[in-house]
Amino acid sequence: MTVALFLEQMLNGLQLGVMLFLMAAGLTLIFGVMGLINLAHGSLFMVGGFVCAAVAAWSGSFWLGLIASLAAAAALGALVEIVVIRRLYDRDHLDQVLATFALVLMFSEGVRFVFGSFPLYLDPPAFLSGPVTLPGGLPYPAYRLAIIIAGLAVAAGLGLLISRTRLGMQIRAGESDREMIAALGVDIRFLYTVVFALGAALAGFAGALVGAIQSVQIGMGEPVLILAFVVIVIGGIGSIRGALIAALLVGVVDTMGRLLLPMLLSNVMHASNAAGVGSALASMLIYLLMAAVLVFKPKGLFPANA
Amino acid sequence: MKKLILGLTTAVSVVACVAAASAEPVKVGMITTLSGGGASLGIDSRDGFLLAIKQSGNKDVEVIVEDDAQKPDLAVQLADKLIQSDKVDVLTGIVWSNLAMAVVPSAVAQGKFYLSTNAAPSQLAGAGCNPNYFSVSYQNDxxxxxxxxxxxxxxxxxxxxxxxxxxxxxxxxxxxxxxxxxxxxxxxxxxxxxxxxxxxxxxxxxxxxxxxxxxxxxxxxxxxxxxxxxxxxxxxxxxxxxxxxxxxxxxxxxxxxxxxxxxxxSKDLDNEANKGFVAAYQAEYNRLPSIYAAQGYDTGNLLLSAMASASVTDADAFRKALEAADFKSVRDKFSFGPNHHPIQDxxxxxxxxxxxxxxxxxxxxxxxxxxxxxxxxxxx
Missing domain, CATH: 3.40.50.2300 (Response regulator)
Structure with a gap:
């Protein structure tokens, strides 16, 4: 294996991690602040991808699509919070899982109803569509580099929002003691709607960004949702910083595992078998990582209420 | 008035029955994927199949379409329902090999015909082949x-x-x-x-x-x-x-x-059947056909060709009629090998x-x- 391949795979891992962070940030905020398990988060990711593809096809501009996907996911998130989610805060987690799973099914069929059954077309903007040459002569897709930069910028912005603004203060207070901040005169219902819409917007943003290099199709959110849950468990539920570090960790471990395991195994067995076994082991790797983290730190790496 | 209409319809159906006395009605159960991420494949298989039936104008074919959502357990339930309560003669439509493996062996064991519009796993082509199973698509490999x-x-x-x-x-x-x-x-x-x-x-x-x-x-x-x-x-x-x-x-x-x-x-294969199919599909559904639609269409025509020369109640004769593959395929060449899989270019x-x-x-x-x-x- 060459140094160039190793570096390229590290960048790929970073890019996957950044994308997972956008999903996990919303999920962990919603769980941390409201104690709600939201399975429909993957559907908001899908809606982001579909809205971006539809608006980009209609207007010819990817950027307009990106803005529209943010707005649509946030609006849909707020609507869902007001109509459905609000009634679930006092219920136990099983009820929440059932209700939000029902939302997943409704969103999937709703998207089919609006956009049809066939995958939609969405391409990155022209100036990001090819490869760029990184220092050292390594060609790398410009769009993936843009995702890394955009994701890290969102992470920084979210960090500032939580630690420096009034809204962030209320969110942190809501995580520690929701009755107390209600008693202090903060409109907790409004705060919940805002947090939910923020998480939804991040998921929609991720869906739109990823839609340009993947298939915009029904059910595209569910595989990402599972990884995002792994991320927030590893990172510590409710912690943005934990979500960022865990997302990058999962991204890099997953990518490097897929590369290295078949290579290592081919030293001890036939190449064809090594490919099959290595691939199977690689797909387990992040779950093994999660199990290992839980053994040593049962509340995750950076528990929010430590 | 009601009685009059009833009387008229009875008369018409009696006449229709007399006219089509040679052809036994055939009930087809189509299990395919119409929802979820794989829906576009199933929708095309269904649309191609139904186009063939519609073009023939044959009123003796009844097709019951069911959605398996790409889930093997659901496909098995649907097959049981179609066989036991709807009493279908022929099953078809499954897109995915894992679903086909869950449904086909038990369906053909119950004496039903299965015509595959797509999935054709190796297990059903080799030692697990069955006289009542026909792949109209290909063998997976x-x-x-x-x-x-x-x-x-x-x-x-x-x-x-x-x-x-x-x-x-x-x-x-x-x-x-x-x-x-x-x-x-x-x-x-x-x-x-x-x-x-x-x-x-x-x-x-x-x-x-x-x-x-x-x-x-x-x-x-x-x-x-x-x-x-x-x-x-x-x-x-x-x-x-x-x-x-x-x-x-x-x-x-x-x-x-x-x-x-x-x-x-391919949509530009140069034969009359294919040209007619591509034009009719576009006119009917306002989009170009895919390989799944073409295979569905051929499956429909194969079934119609067998119905024209044998009754489905006589399984041996019907099987012979299917084996003959006496229909105009949209692929240039089409015939069945001894394991009921196509021989084609x-x-x-x-x-x-x-x-x-x-x-x-x-x-x-x-x-x-x-x-x-x-x-x-x-x-x-």
Whole structure:
């Protein structure tokens, strides 16, 4: 294996991690602040991808699509919070899982109803569509580099929002003691709607960004949702910083595992078998990582209420 | 008034029965995927099949369509319902091999006919073949074998091969290697449903291969081809038609242009049946047909041809009529081998753009009169 391949795979891992962070940030905020398990988060990711593809096809501009996907996911998130989610805060987690799973099914069929059954077309903007040459002569897709930069910028912005603004203060207070901040005169219902819409917007943003290099199709959110849950468990539920570090960790471990395991195994067995076994082991790797983290730190790496 | 209408309808149906006395009505149960990520395949299979029935004007065929949502357990329930409560004579429509394996063996054991519009796993072609099971599509390995043969013809010496880590993926790579004579640069199994191929693309770039064979059906192929184009790797791609059907290409866009793929059918195959089919499909559904639609259409016509010469109540005669395959296939050649799988030519197509539409054009024939690798194991 060459140094160039190793570096390229590290960048790929970073890019996957950044994308997972956008999903996990919303999920962990919603769980941390409201104690709600939201399975429909993957559907908001899908809606982001579909809205971006539809608006980009209609207007010819990817950027307009990106803005529209943010707005649509946030609006849909707020609507869902007001109509459905609000009634679930006092219920136990099983009820929440059932209700939000029902939302997943409704969103999937709703998207089919609006956009049809066939995958939609969405391409990155022209100036990001090819490869760029990184220092050292390594060609790398410009769009993936843009995702890394955009994701890290969102992470920084979210960090500032939580630690420096009034809204962030209320969110942190809501995580520690929701009755107390209600008693202090903060409109907790409004705060919940805002947090939910923020998480939804991040998921929609991720869906739109990823839609340009993947298939915009029904059910595209569910595989990402599972990884995002792994991320927030590893990172510590409710912690943005934990979500960022865990997302990058999962991204890099997953990518490097897929590369290295078949290579290592081919030293001890036939190449064809090594490919099959290595691939199977690689797909387990992040779950093994999660199990290992839980053994040593049962509340995750950076528990929010430590 | 009501009585009059009733009387009239009875009279009409009596007349109709007399007129069609030779043809026994046939009830068809179609189990296919109409919801979820794989829905576009099932919708095309259904639409192609129903178009054939509609064109024939044959009123003796009743089709009950059910959605399996790509779930094997649901497909089994639907098959039980269709057989036991709807009393169908023929089952068809399943897109995915794992669903076919769950449904077909028990359906044919109960004496029903099964005509496959798509899935044709090796288990049902070899030792597990059955007199009542017919694959109208291909045997699963066929398109991969043709890709291997095409790689030889195109002078590829070192090919990077890749498929998802599930039974059809393994069959795909072994099918490719059965015909490909050069060196395998690397063999990779991806996760089923994987959406990001950055790691694999980096390996392709580093491998020094002069060709890439990939089998990534549905959304996986869309993701891979877009990312491959974005990475600027110049190594030519080949694959089976599953990643290049009419509906998928529109979502891939320019990234697919020029890619070679192997198929049993192409919309520009020059025969009367195919020209008529493509025009009628466009008129009926306002979109171009895919390979799934073509296979569905052939399945419909095969059934109609058998009904014209035998009654479904006489299973032996009906089976003989199916074996004769006396219908005008949209593929140039079509006949059944001894294991009830097709003997046909397998073509190479290239992705092109016609106006605003991405589609395929024929460029070559990879395999002529190809049966399959399992026919010798079939004893029936």
């Amino acid at each position: 066929n398109l991969h074998e043709a890709a291997g043969e095409y790689a030889n013809a195109a002078g590829m010496k070192k090919v990077f091969i890749m498929a998802p880590n599930y039974p059809a993926g393994k069959d795909s790579l072994s099918g490719f290697k059965r015909f490909y004579k050069g060196e395998v640069a690397n063999e990779i199994y991806t996760q089923l449903g994987q959406t990001d191929y950055a790691a694999e693309i980096a390996e392709i770039r580093a491998s020094g291969a002069d060709g890439v064979f990939f089998f990534l059906p549905g959304g996986m192929g869309i993701s891979f081809m877009k990312q491959y184009a974005g990475a600027g790797v110049e190594v030519p791609l080949i694959g089976p038609a599953f990643s290049f059907d009419q509906n998928i290409l529109q979502a891939v866009g320019d990234a697919a242009l020029g890619v070679k793929n192997t198929s049993t059918w 397998i073509y190479v197509r290239e992705v092109i753009k016609e106006g605003d539409i991405y589609t395929n054009k024929l460029v070559d024939t990879a395999l002529t009169d190809r049966a399959d690798a399992y026919v010798a194991d079939c004893k029936m």
